[in-house]
Amino acid sequence: MPLHIPPAPAPALRSVLTALGSPTAVREARTPSLRAAQGPATPELPLPVHVWDGVSAEGVSATRLTGWRFLIRCGDRAVAAAETMLTPDGWAFSHFFEGPYIASTELALRQAETMSHTYQPRLLSVPGLYMLTLWLHGDCAADAATGHPAAADLLVPLAPAPPGIAAHRPHPAAELLPVLTHRVTRAPLLGSPA
Template sequence: MPLHVSPAPAPAVHTVLTALGSPTALSEVPTPALRNAEAPATPELPLPVHVLDRITAEGVTATRLAGWRFLIRCGERAVAAAETTLTPDGWAFAHFFEGPYVTSTELALRQAETVPQPYQPRLLSLPSLYMLTLWLHGDCTADPGAGHPAPGDLLIPLAPAPPGIAAHRPYRVADLLPILTSRATPSRLLRPTA
């Protein structure tokens, strides 16, 4: 089933296109694959990046939109990613990067295309566990910048995943959340707010 990729905010797209068009920005990036690319670089597959700030003892999650990430394609493959962030003045280009999460994101998206149910793809970052997942949200009409993982949503951990959690294995949120909750250290495990 095709994924329902949401369009990124136009100002976020503009900041990435401006950075890609800037010889100065490209000459200073720490991404040799992008800096040395011979084919034109184009931003594709915008994904909202949500951060899981806390997991309570009861398994309740609180997420926030941190930015939008674009895979940067040169020719037939993604060679880097670009990230934007929301500032008080609007969307701003944050940085280019390369590494395992770029290829892992591409692989997880291809994997998600084979799932029979339609999903809205997002990224979910869990900084306390040094973990990034492809979050397949079941409501394709939802605002991509809002919400939290629903029990029936799928999470596909990207490689490298924390020890004991299989990368590229789809987990229902209801199944993975208890594992994540048990992995969080007591200082990171928060009590619910009233």
């Protein structure tokens, strides 16, 4: 079934288009593949980026919207991504970047397109584990800027995933979030000095 990609806020898209049209912004970007790209670069597949702040005392996953990410396509492949952020004046371009999450996001989206259920794709960042997942939200009519992972939502860890968590394997949120909670709460103990 097709994914229901939520529309990005118009100012977020405009800020990315402006940055792509600026030779200075592209030249100064730390993305060699974007600087070397031949032909027009277009922003596609806008995904809201939520940061997971753990589980609240009520047992609800706490998330907050931090931006919108666009894959930057040149020809037949994504060569970079552009991130926007919310400022007091509205949505603004933040930065271009590249790396393994670009191809991993594309792969996870292609896999999600083959599923029998329609989802609203989002990105969920787990900073305590240096982890990013494709969050497949089951309510396609929901506001993409709000909400938290529902028990039946799927989380697809992107590569590179933390040790012991398989990349590109869909997990129900009800199963993966307790594992992440356990790992995040244990992480400070593992990294603390003796």
